[in-house]
Amino acid sequence: MMKYLELVVFALFINNGVTARDSFTTNFIKHYILNEETPTQTIFWDLCWDTSTVVKLVNELSKAGFRSSTLMGNNAPDYLLHNVLFLVDYNCPNIADIIFTGTRKKLFSSPFRWLVLSGTNINQTSLDLLMDCPLLPNSDVVLAERDDHGYKMSELHRSSSSQPMIKTPRGYFNGTFIDTRPHRELFRRRRDVMGHPLTMANVIQDSNTTQYHLPRENRLELQFDSIAKICWMDVKLAFQMLNATPRYIFSHRWGYKQNGQWSGMINDLHTGKADLGTNCMINDKERLDVVTYTDMMAPFRVRFIFRQPPLSYVSNIFSLPFSTSVWVAIIVCAVVSTVTLYLASKWEANLGAGPSQLDGSIGDALLLTMSAVSQQGCFLEPRRISGRVTAWVFFAALMALYAAYSANIVVLLQAPSNSIKTLSQLAASKVTLAANDVDYNHFVFSLYKDPVHVTIYKKVDPEKGKGQFYDINEGVERIRQGLFAFHSIVEPVYRRIEDTFLETEKCDLAEVDFMNGFDPFVPVRKDSPYLELLRVAFKQIREAGLQSALVRRMQVPKPRCAHKVSAFSSVGILDLKPVLLFMLYGTAASVAILVLEILTFKLSIRNAGSISRKTHK
Template sequence: MGHPLTMANVIQDSNTSQYHLPREDRLELDHDPIAKLSWMIVHIAFQMLNATPRYIFSHRWGYKRNGQWSGMINDLNTGRADLGTNCVASSDRLSVVVFTDSIAKFKVKFVFRQPPLSYVSNIYTLPFSLNVWFATILSIVTSTFTIFLATKWETLRLGKSQTQLDGNIGDTMLLTMSALSQQGCSLEPKKISGRIMLFVIFTAMMALYAAYSANIVVLLQAPSSSIKTLEQLANSKMTIAALDVDYNRFVLKAQKDPIRRLIYKRIAPNTGKEQYYSLNEGVERVRQGLFAFHSIMDSVYRRMEATYLETEKCDIMEVDFMNALDPFVPVYKHLPYLELLRVTFKRIRESGIQEALHKRIYVPKPRCTEKMSTFSSVGLLNLRPVVLFMVYGISASIIILLVEILVHKNSNRSHKRISSKILKYFED
């Protein structure tokens, strides 16, 4: 009979939602999509019940602090509103409101791009299997031994020249390593048998080198699958942040288990800058990589669809932080039309109207349609194993140099001491 019913709408993203929401013009859907979808469905329910729709706005879902409720829950508890925007049911809220049906499901999770494979493992050992590495080492040892025998035989028959391998095992190993790294060597066999061996070695190592290099290029651009759980995210080196809205500051802080407390401490440390960002900045940082962002998925995915390249959508991952049930519509505890609303919401869902509005408003997770490779720059972090290998090699060479200098000086001292003793003996 046209009785007025009032809905409390939670607006947190933008004040412009207060203009677009009652008009249902579907503009700026990246701002407060949950409130806008909830209002559309509740408005239909009001029309089915022949009620006069009214609305008020709140900037907080409603949390209990010092015995007092805030935001939307306070509006329902005091009777200023009859029902509110979909929200997560909690034991505290159940004491003051009644939850009916779920009309606007939403997901609040961490979303990030999986880190590159080079950030979580040594890609320079991945191109070949263990058997191939063993076969490569065996080939190097065999090549060194055969060329050593061939050059030893040449030296015995032809004598030694300036550019000829003289059967020295160290020089032979140097030649083999030059073939492995596709470098040249000033020393080489002179007879046809040794040169054929050398040609075969360089040809085999060239094929091995080409396959290895091609695999490295692919692995440098390949994403990993190292982060799948909340614990792995907490222990990762990624920057963990959250959308700068009211519910994140309450929800993240309210968790008690150690893993979630660790994540919250990384977002809001006791000292230093808090990791809260706007939607646009957070999504852009996710695109750049090594950044996990906690927000409502619909707003994040809508922004991704507008700004991401197709290849940047292929490694998007999400991890649930709250592990909460689906949200439900909170209703004033003493509302006489509670049962009518419950039945009406079920009719809207069963008729397909709710699902149609969901598909019209919500944006699903971006699909990976193209997995083509694109150019990506390589930084020092990608080359960390190579840089460490070079540092170890330089350090080892310096140590060997110092040892050789000490040995040479001791040898000279010993020769001088022996020579002086001999001269003294003959003088006596």
């Protein structure tokens, strides 16, 4: 601190005498901004020039289509900050205050740009004020030094705060502006960080053995922490592209804010222990205050995974084999058959009656029709050829319908319902809801306040009683048994399903998204000087196909049902619920009819007795 104050005093002493800049300097500034080929708002930071020179510079920039001012507004939108170019003159006496303020307010980092003018009378000790600044890889500071031939431009930056300043030639101006940069993109000029160590925080939650297998990249125990392993491999490639030394630490939590303090990976980034972390879901807005998301390295989804309930659980399968028009046609045929049998039996009764012959009543005709519909025999039958042909045709037609009906029932008993497609349908179903017993599932359910999410939260983690949290092996086994929805990252669940499920059990797997969030992205420490370098490196890895190759090696996609193989399926009471209800209603109706018949019989006897007594009187 004392050395810095001594430099400030020395700079003030050196720069007491200040001369106005000439037209050559204003012409250089104009050509410099034009060469940038980007929207620019020039900020004249405490220039000690005379008024006429400043006005001339403003006019020249205005004619070229650029804005300029003496200060930057406090309410400037963030998306316009990349237009700002600070113009400072090292010959001005207040240069020390400018450098101190810029350092304190972090104005030497992205997205701000700087053009520092330097004359021939600047002492090297005074230049140390600028050379001691934290000009890291995301800074864009150009030092323009005046000599007898014009201006010679150099870029200043450090690969890290502990490494010396790197002075890279940028070009010169001798009346003609010459840009000697090999690439205009800042990333391509700063991608070599000279072996600076970059640390990644890796989140592991499945097994502690990941701490051994992850740095070795041996592809062993892929069922554990595949997301962290893919991210590490991708990030290590990015480190090699940037010539950075890879470092790693481990955390057992993604990171959530509790009592004002961050935990897990987010805390490692916030405190500077790590530069970037394992990609995570963007479902917590508070994280945006401490981290910046870059790109997706290891895609994963967090879903409720379950098998669709059988069709018999949600529909009356005994009414599904035929359409409404077919049912109507069967009823019409039954009515026509009843009427035909009634007319035939009426005609036969006039010719003589037998013990098993229809007596010509509508009741007997209806009884025979119902026996045919239910594929049951009846002791009553027509005796003449016309009635027998009618009964045979009706029985044969219903037999064909009965065969088709039975075949459809067998198929429907094994068919999934496909009835749960949305989160509200899942919340209203009778499916048991549970979650993987890992860190994030103990936090994400409480982040949502709408009624549907709250209902699911209360089912998974009720206020009273034990929460429905299981390890991945037990959760997958319960999925296989059915009527169970398991909330987890789907990729490790599918790996377990491939190992334990039968082929027929994979055909009715379904997913429902609870979080409804964005894809996961790699978090980087807020205002990290390596943010842009990492972002571009990640995109190059993704565009080259390296990321997708690693994902296919390490992750298992959703099992496909190429063809549904027929298999034995047991029938339970719930499958026969409509039939049992029909039998129950029929039994209740028969008892009611019996009671009515008894009452009718007793009333008839009483009426007969009353008539007999009146007759005797």
